[in-house]
Amino acid sequence: SRAVEQRRREECCPHAEDTTTLSIPNYTQHVTPGVAPDLLPAKNGEEQTMQFLFEIVDILTTYVRKTFDRSTKVLDFHHPHQLLEGMEGFNLELSDQPESLEQILVDCRDTLKYGVRTGHPRFFNQLSTGLDIIGLAGEWLTSTANTNMFTYEIAPVFVLMEQLTLKKMREIVGWPEGEGDGIFSPGGAISNMYSVMIARYKYFPEVKTKGMAAAPRLVLFTSEHSHYSIKKASAALGFGTENLILLKTDERGRVIPADLEAKVIDAKQKGYVPMFVNATGGSTVYGAFDPINEIADICEKYNMWLHVDGAWGGGLLMSRKHRHKLNGIERANSVTWNPHKMMGVPLQCSAILVRERGVLQGCNSMCAGYLFQPDKQYDISYDTGDKAIQCGRHVDIFKFWLMWKAKGTVGFEQHIDKCLDLSAYLYNKIKTREGYQMVFEGEPQHTNVCFWYLPLSLRSLPDGQERRERLHKVAPKIKALMMECGTTMVGYQPQGTKVNFFRMVISNPAATRSDIDFLIDEIERLGYDL
Amino acid sequence: SRAVEQRRREECCPHAEDTTTLSIPNYTQHVTPGVAPDLLPAKNGEEQTMQFLFEIVDILTTYVRKTFDRSTKVLDFHHPHQLLEGMEGFNLELSDQPESLEQILVDCRDTLKYGVRTGHPRFFNQLSTGLDIIGLAGEWLTSTANTNMFTYEIAPVFVLMEQLTLKKMREIVGWPEGEGDGIFSPGGAISNMYSVMIARYKYFPEVKTKGMAAAPRLVLFTSEHSHYSIKKASAALGFGTENLILLKTDERGRVIPADLEAKVIDAKQKGYVPMFVNATGGSTVYGAFDPINEIADICEKYNMWLHVDGAWGGGLLMSRKHRHKLNGIERANSVTWNPHKMMGVPLQCSAILVRERGVLQGCNSMCAGYLFQPDKQYDISYDTGDKAIQCGRHVDIFKFWLMWKAKGTVGFEQHIDKCLDLSAYLYNKIKTREGYQMVFEGEPQHTNVCFWYLPLSLRSLPDGQERRERLHKVAPKIKALMMECGTTMVGYQPQGTKVNFFRMVISNPAATRSDIDFLIDEIERLGYDL
Incomplete structure (x- = not known):
C-alpha cells in the first residue's frame, strides 16, 4: 500500500521532487558507530563534540538550503499511524539503552525529513511562516547560552x-x-x-x-x-x-x-x-x-x-x-x-x-x-x-x-510592505477570476485573503443548501490533496454561517508573485474537477 | 574606574583567565563589511548564508569549548549601567538602519562574552544548570524546523x-x-x-x-x-x-x-x-x-x-x-x-x-x-x-x-545518581567542618545542601541578634565577590526565620568532586576574613 501511495503521489505531483532522496553524507567517517556517546563534559570529549556538532550543522544547513529551493516539497505527508509504525529505521519509541551517535544523526535527519518546511516559499498555512537566517542564528545562540x-x-x-x-x-x-x-x-x-x-x-x-x-x-x-x-x-x-x-x-x-x-x-x-x-x-x-x-x-x-x-x-x-x-x-x-x-x-x-x-x-x-x-x-x-x-x-x-540590529526598523518596514503588496496582488488576481468568490468585498486590510474556489461542477449550481454543502467540502478536499502532493499549504476554515473557505496569509519573506501564481494554479489543478 | 575595577578583579581572582581575550577569527575574509545582508531568501544568497551560519557556528562551538574549560570564568560581571552605557563597541540600542553582517557577528560574540556560562562545571546557581551537547543539537534543530x-x-x-x-x-x-x-x-x-x-x-x-x-x-x-x-x-x-x-x-x-x-x-x-x-x-x-x-x-x-x-x-x-x-x-x-x-x-x-x-x-x-x-x-x-x-x-x-534516545533511561539514571552522590560528598565534607553550620540536620533528600558559612569573626560570637544580623550579610557578600571574580556561582536566600544561607544544588553533569572542593575553597577564600 506504500507503493500505491507513492504512485498516487507521483501522478499527482509531477513537478515536486521527492525529498526522501536527499543524499546522506558519510558521517561514519567521523562518528564511530555503535560506540556510546563520549561527548563533553567527558574527558577528552572535545574533539568528538566538535565533530558531532559540525555533523548536526551539516544536516541543518542542508535543510536550510532545501527549504528555500522551490523544487523541493513543502512536506512529505504521512498519517500518524504510519509514523508511529516506524519509517525505514526511524523509530520514535524511547528505550532503556542508549543509541549510537550515528543513529542520533539519522534520527535528526529523519525528524526533518518527515516534518514540514515552514520556511518554504510556498508555505502559507499559518500566521507564522518563513525562516529568517539572522533569527535562526539568534536562536542557535540562545540555545547555546541556555x-x-x-x-x-x-x-x-x-x-x-x-x-x-x-x-x-x-x-x-x-x-x-x-x-x-x-x-x-x-x-x-x-x-x-x-x-x-x-x-x-x-x-x-x-x-x-x-x-x-x-x-x-x-x-x-x-x-x-x-x-x-x-x-x-x-x-x-x-x-x-x-x-x-x-x-x-x-x-x-x-x-x-x-x-x-x-x-x-x-x-x-x-x-x-x-x-x-x-x-x-x-x-x-x-x-x-x-x-x-x-x-x-x-x-x-x-x-x-x-x-x-x-x-x-x-x-x-x-x-x-x-x-x-x-x-x-x-x-x-x-x-x-x-x-x-x-x-x-x-x-x-x-x-x-x-x-x-x-x-x-x-x-x-x-x-x-x-x-x-x-x-x-x-x-x-x-x-x-x-x-x-x-x-x-x-x-x-x-x-x-x-534581527532588528540586522534589518533596522526600515528592514521590518520593507518586509511588511512587501507582504501587503503581495496580498494585494493575490486579491486583484482572483477577485474577478473565473471560479473564485471572495468571502468579503474590498481589498483586505491585512495580508489575509479569504476566498472560495468553485470546482467547475459547482459554478452553475444555484445558491442553496446543496451548493453550500458541496462547497463546504471543497477546501478540505483541495487541502488534503495539496498536503499529499506536498506542493504548498494554505489554511481553510468556516466562519459563522460561511462554509469552509481558504484563508491565504502572507508573512513569509521568501514568497514572491510567482509563488502566488503557483498557489492559484495548484488550487485549480487539484480542484477544477472536484 | 574601569582600570581600577580590572585591577581589583585581577587581585581577587589570580586563577581565573579573563574571557575577554578570546581570539576573534578573521571573519572579514568571508563577510564583506558594510554591505547590507544578502542572505537567503535573497537571490544568490545561498553562499553568503552558508558562510554566515558557519561563522556563527564557529562562535558557538568556541563558546561551548570554553564553557567546559575550568580555566575560564563562569561570568564576567558588569552592572546594568555599565552594559547600558556600552562596552567597547557593544551597543544594545536598536536603530532604524541595518548593521553589517560583520557587526552582527561581533554582537553575537559580545552577547556571549558578557553573559553567564550556565554550563560551566562551577555554575551551581539554579536548579537548571549544565549544557548537554545532544540537547543543544536538539535545540538547534528545533529552531531550524521553526x-x-x-x-x-x-x-x-x-x-x-x-x-x-x-x-x-x-x-x-x-x-x-x-x-x-x-x-x-x-x-x-x-x-x-x-x-x-x-x-x-x-x-x-x-x-x-x-x-x-x-x-x-x-x-x-x-x-x-x-x-x-x-x-x-x-x-x-x-x-x-x-x-x-x-x-x-x-x-x-x-x-x-x-x-x-x-x-x-x-x-x-x-x-x-x-x-x-x-x-x-x-x-x-x-x-x-x-x-x-x-x-x-x-x-x-x-x-x-x-x-x-x-x-x-x-x-x-x-x-x-x-x-x-x-x-x-x-x-x-x-x-x-x-x-x-x-x-x-x-x-x-x-x-x-x-x-x-x-x-x-x-x-x-x-x-x-x-x-x-x-x-x-x-x-x-x-x-x-x-x-x-x-x-x-x-x-x-x-x-x-x-537526549532520551542518546542516553537511554539508564543514562538519565546514571546522571541523577551521580549528582546525588556529589551532594552527599559535599554534605559529608562540610557537616563537621570548621566554619560551617548546616541549616537542617541529616543527609539531604535531594541535591540541595543548605548551609551557613561563618567568617572567623563570627565563630566565637554567641547566638543572638547581633550574630544573626551579621550572619545575614555574609552570604550576599560572598556571592557578590564570587560574581565579581567570576569563579563560581551558588544561590542563597533566607527562609522563614532563618537568615541568609547558601543553597547549593547539583544538576550539572559537568561537575565533579574537584569542583565541589573548589567551591568550598572559594567560599573560604572570599569569606574567611569578612
Missing part, C-alpha cells in the same frame, strides 16, 4: 535587551517616551491572558488576595471574530466564558462600536460591571482591524480597560504606509504584539505591553526570597521575573533584537 | 514524539499502562497552574462558563516551603492567595500531614470547600520531599485533588536508588515534572501529567475552527492545541526526546 530570563544575575545581556526592545515597541505604539511596562511571554494567548489579569488587578486589586468573590460580576467584551484566547483567558481566570460578551462585526469582520456601547449599557442595567474590552488589530481569519479610536471613546466613557490584540497586526506599526490601520492604539491600556508572526521572528516571540508602570508587577509579584533577594550587589529593579506568571522564562528576546 | 505544536498538520513528528514521551513519563510515574494525558508547557509555574485549573474543572466544571461565582469558596493547600507558583496560580485563576492555606513542615521542610488534616477540617467547619492539595516532590530550597502517601490518604478521605509538584524532584523517578522518595506519586491526580531541571534538558522543558483522560481537553478546549478543523484528512485526535491555554506552542519535546 539561560533563564528571571534574573539579571544569570541573563544580564538578555534582560537589558528585553528592556530596551520593549521600550522601543512602546514608543512605536505611541506611548509618550516609550513609558510603561511589559514582558515577553510564551505566545499571544498568554499575552492576552496577561491583559485580562492586569485589568482586573487595576480595577479590583483585592481579587489577588481574596479571589473573584471580592469583585462584582465582571463582564468582558471582544469581537465575534477575535482570537479564541480571550475566551480561554475568561475561563482560566475565573470570569467564565458566559461573561465574555461577543460583539457584532460588519461584513469585513470589524467590531461595530454601537454594538459595544449597547451591550455595555445592557450589562450595566443587569448590575454587572463592564471591565475590559479587547479590540483586535488584525483578526486571525479576515485580518480585520477594529476601529480602535471609536472603541477607546466608549472605554473612556464607561471606565473600561482597553486592550488591543495586535498579535497578528501589530507588525503593521512598523510600516509608515499601513500603521494608520491601528490608529488609536496609543489610547490602549495594553497591547499584545507578536514579532513571531508578521515580523518573521522565529517562534516564540510575543510581547505584552502595558501603558501604566507598576500594575504588571503589582498583579503578579510574590517576592520569592530564593530568587529575588533584596540584598544583591546590583540594581535589582532589573530582576524582571516577579512580573511574570512564569518562574523560569525562555529567552525569546535575542533573536528579535538581533 | 514550527508550532498546535497541530499535527505542521508538526507531525514533534506531536508524536510528545505523545510517546508523555506516555513514557506517565508509566514511570506509575499510572497503569501509562494512561492519562498531559502536555509540555512553558515551565513549572505554568504546569502547576494547569493542575489547579484542571482540578477546578473536575470538581466544578461550570466555572468554565459561569466563573468562580458558580463555585463555593474553594480552598487550596500547599507547604510553606512549596514553590511560589502555586500562590501565583491562586491569584491568577481567581481563587485569591488568602484561600491558599500554607501547611507547616518539619525541620527538614516536609509537610506535616496532621497539619493538613487539621486545616482541612477547619476550612470545612468555616463552610469552605477544600479542593486541591499540592505535595512537593523536591522543594526549591531544602530539596524536601513531602510524604505523598500520607497526603494522598487525606486527599482520598476528603475528596481533594492531589497534585505533586515534581518540577525539581521528578527526575529522581528515573533512579532505582532514589525514586522511593516519591513513593505515592502514582496516587496523584496530576504531576509537574521539569526535565529541564534535574535531567539536564535545555530550557524550556516542563510537563504537566494528568491521570484522568479528558479533563485537560475539557478544561481548556474552545474548538477554534480556524485551527482545529474537524474535516481534516488525518486523525485529528493528534491535534493537541486545544488542550493548551496557549495557542501557538514552542517545540520543547525534541531536545528531550533526542
